[in-house]
Amino acid sequence: MRRAAITLVAVGALASLAAGCGASASPESGITAFLRATNAQFVEGALTPDTSAGGSASISGVTINNTNVYPGEQNFPLSGTVTGATALVGLENDVGYWIVPATVLDQTTAAGYSFTTQLTFSPLLPVGSHRLILRGVAADGTVGPAQLYKLDAATPASSGFPLVVTLAWDTEADLDLHVVMPNVDDPTTPIEIWAKHPVGLPVPVLGGPPIYPEQIANAPYLDFDSNSNCAIDGRRQESVLIPVAPPPGDYTVRVDTPSLCGQPDAQWSVGATLTDAQLNATSLGFVQWESTDAATRGTHVAGSGLLAFTFTIP
Numbered sequence: 001m002r003r004a005a006i007t008l009v010a011v012g013a014l015a016s017l018a019a020g021c022g023a024s025a026s027p028e029s030g031i032t033a034f035l036r037a038t039n040a041q042f043v044e045g046a047l048t049p050d051t052s053a054g055g056s057a058s059i060s061g062v063t064i065n066n067t068n069v070y071p072g073e074q075n076f077p078l079s080g081t082v083t084g085a086t087a088l089v090g091l092e093n094d095v096g097y098w099i100v101p102a103t104v105l106d107q108t109t110a111a112g113y114s115f116t117t118q119l120t121f122s123p124l125l126p127v128g129s130h131r132l133i134l135r136g137v138a139a140d141g142t143v144g145p146a147q148l149y150k151l152d153a154a155t156p157a158s159s160g161f162p163l164v165v166t167l168a169w170d171t172e173a174d175l176d177l178h179v180v181m182p183n184v185d186d187p188t189t190p191i192e193i194w195a196k197h198p199v200g201l202p203v204p205v206l207g208g209p210p211i212y213p214e215q216i217a218n219a220p221y222l223d224f225d226s227n228s229n230c231a232i233d234g235r236r237q238e239s240v241l242i243p244v245a246p247p248p249g250d251y252t253v254r255v256d257t258p259s260l261c262g263q264p265d266a267q268w269s270v271g272a273t274l275t276d277a278q279l280n281a282t283s284l285g286f287v288q289w290e291s292t293d294a295a296t297r298g299t300h301v302a303g304s305g306l307l308a309f310t311f312t313i314p
Helices: 002-020 213-218
Strands: 035-037 041-044 059-064 076-082 086-091 096-101 113-121 128-137 143-153 163-169 174-181 191-193 237-242 249-259 266-275 281-291 306-313
Touching: 035 086, 035 096, 059 128, 059 143, 076 086, 076 128, 086 113, 096 113, 163 174, 174 237, 174 266, 249 266, 249 281, 266 306, 281 306
Parallel strands: none
Antiparallel strands: 035 113, 041 096, 059 076, 076 113, 086 096, 086 128, 128 143, 163 237, 163 266, 174 191, 174 249, 249 306, 266 281
């Protein structure tokens, strides 16, 4: 009960400080911010990275799994320890920042409390480098020095490959791209690339021929299994990338819908693009369609999904 009271004092003091500076706090706002945080309160106004401020609150033990992010990414975990009562989290030059309560005693420190949240990056987040700012707030509302972390935002890479097949959709559903392509080692057994077989190599057989590193480096692969099992990541796009000249033969493109994840439907598009050595791009097929509840029925295995189109590499 004592800890909860301290946290409320700190949040109240910070809100009063923000109001005095002409900013406003609201748990419902933050829609236009490039960064959003769960279980947190939004405050309008920039979170300055100035480290000259005093105060007894400091941030330590920050856990960030990856400094590479992409516009629209969700469920990006962030945690750490603050010697004060709350943590401030924001992007430099954003329209606001977030107050994240720290209510759990950190057993590894003498007087620290743990905070945890999940970040969402707006689909409008500019590509390039950004600075994530973290600052602690003491029980009396004074703000401690900043911890700065560089984040690099980039769109999912799919350019520069001789052959790319890309599926994209518009809601937070779980869709899967399936691409069946020729097997140069055994023409009678095509290879299907999808979430459960993301690399376009034959399944290793005990006692069979080895798979060499250069084969792995040149193998086609699925770049990402977006929204897998409804663990929403906000990407809503996945591609099969062929890093070397694609083998001749017949190709089949399918779109499977394991789950709509509570969404009414998902509008999707899938296309294949062939790029030659002179960087001339040729479309080999493009389809737009809709997944409804009917598309989620049945098993979701190799060979599943709606046939989008086929094409042949001579």
